[in-house]
Amino acid sequence: MNMIETKKLAKTYSGFTAVNGISLHVPKGSVYGFVGPNGAGKSTTMKMFLGLTRPTAGSFTINNMQYPQDRVKILRNVGSFIEAPAFYGNLTGEENLDIIRRILRLPKSSVTDALELVGLTEHRRRLAKKYSLGMKQRLGLAGALLGRPPILILDEPTNGLDPVGIHEIRMLIRSLPEKFDCTVFVSSHLLSEIELMADNIGILNHGRLLFEGTLEELKEDAAMKGYPTDNLEDMFLALIEDDNSRKGSNRKNNSKRDSRKTESSRKGGAR
């Protein structure tokens, strides 16, 4: 059974197609890795799932519920973590989680539980605006895990973490389906990272789904098309390069947009 399913989902901003008719199938109880370079449309797809942006075409179901009719019901089942840190700077980490807890009507212990899970317990009394990028990232993750929802949507959760943190969070995500009996939809721009966490993989480039399936299937597919298969990064690059060269002219525009995006995320890091 599929927990999340999309049918030809598309999003077009004035003249620019961010997501171009993708059909995803996320099986229940799995970790689904959503891979693609910056600006491929990963965040837009996730924002559509959360009702933060409206699809221009196509539809999706989450746990057999439809957007927009079941928006609130869907959100009750989903723990989410969106790329840009979203929190209240004037509140402490604990208070930020407490706000979410009240809205979700969860017991007080869930905050402690979530703080513990992401390793933020000792910093819980600090103002969120004083957090380092890694701590903000953990706070966002704790907000997603609060109340152990059946579906988790995580947008690049390891961004800005140190190697130890990355490892911890990866292990945590890997263990979630088993621990909490949930489905995880996680994005990253590194195939090598997704390999460590995910059962299923979807590869996105320029808003189009290049591949969907297990890692083994991906490797077979790549070998058949003559891409390098011994190194995942090379394989991923070859896949994207090939797709880009087919698109040709669009590439220039996109790489320009990408460089702007990295710049802004770096600025965030200095905070």
Added chain:
Amino acid sequence: MKFISLVRVEFQKIRRSKILLILLAATFILWLPSVINADAHFHMQDIGITPENSFFIQGFMGMTWFISPAVMTVCTVLITQTERTSNGILKMLALPVNTAGLAMAKYVVLLALSALYFLLNTGAYYISAAIASATQSYDFLLAPGYVLEQAGYLFLSSLPMLAVFWLIAVCIRTPVFSVGIGLASIVPSVLFINTKIWFLYPMCYPFYVLTVEYGRLAENMADTQLKLVPWIPAAAIITIICLAAACLSFGRAERK
């Protein structure tokens, strides 16, 4: 029950915002001159108002005409900005909350801040009237029943104004305009209370209500009756339209 918990969440969000300091400072600046210039209230023979009534009216006049609407505009900025800095609003929209409910909860916070400000001023009135009574050896204190009643009326008459401010804050996303329009809308109140169409301009309601009371207390001033008929329906319609529009457009820009 659910709405109450939303309101509680909204109150939690404005912690450490220093808004209380601003409210307190606004109260202090308002009443300090009254205490210092208390003797001026003995020279009101030509208007025909007693010193204690004059003390009360003059102080509340300063509050309703400018500082209370101005402080409330600042409060709307506080409420919208806490949501927009660091993208808290995105987290809210990704939670199972009704956006209209969220918008209404925020309006309730605004109302509560306004009510708090009126209460602070009523308290400050009694403190300053007590001090003035001591320094001028004259009893400036009015009966609490009367003062609270007046403060209550003023608060109620400010509800439509707060709804308009809230609509401005929600709908106009360019900060310079939302703040500028909010603050600028206060100034024409003085003109509007002298016109027949005052009831179409919610920003002047509290000021108008107090001016009518002033006319009632002062013997030599023209008595105006507070006509409820075009006013209350107009106020209700304005309030409902503003709140409905605010609820509809809240969070819309973030969900494009």
Added chain:
Amino acid sequence: MSLYTEFRKLKRTCFFPAFAAGGVLSAAFPVLNMAVRSELFTAINAPAIQILMENNWEMMVMLNLLLLITGACILYHIEYAENGIQKMQALPLREASLFFGKAALLVPAFALMAVIEAASLIFCGARWFNESAGTLISDAAASLGFAFLLTLPALILSLMISSLCQNMWTMLGIGVLCVFTASMLPADSFLASLFPYAMPFQILPGMETEQITRYCIAAAAETAVLGSAELIILKTRRLFA
């Protein structure tokens, strides 16, 4: 150089349109007032601009000050909102030049307002009073010029408050309180009228020459003092950051 970068930063903030709109709104006061109660005012035996100023300036100046506060608030809000200020501080650039660049933008924005207001006074004078265009123009220019000079301390102080507060509502709150304080100060005391936000309430027509000179000197001195105070504050803030 820094003026241009500051100007660029204001893109899409509607900064100048807001001041133009504010100017038009404030210019509407005398026109409306005259349209409704012209007999009352034309009966007064005094120069047209003096009558117009005496009956409208208080509200106009209130609007001017509120808009100045809002403008100053936006100028620094764009720095603090997404932490742009940190980037600026990390660049080889003096923070003082940032401040004065912003001041150099706020001044013409305010001048724009003053010009619109002067135009409205001249219009009212020409429409409802029998006075030569020359007198009207020179009177209005002198009055608004004087008002402009007397507003400069408030302008610098507003910008200073904005530069010191990270939150938009604290900047605005303090600014609003300052305007309110000015409106509560006794009108007859020269010393009280020296408060930066109270000074713009002074009206040139009908004022004695000696008093005019005193106000001009006071305004220039306050502007200079507040400017240097900001320099010192920025320096010390760096030390404690």
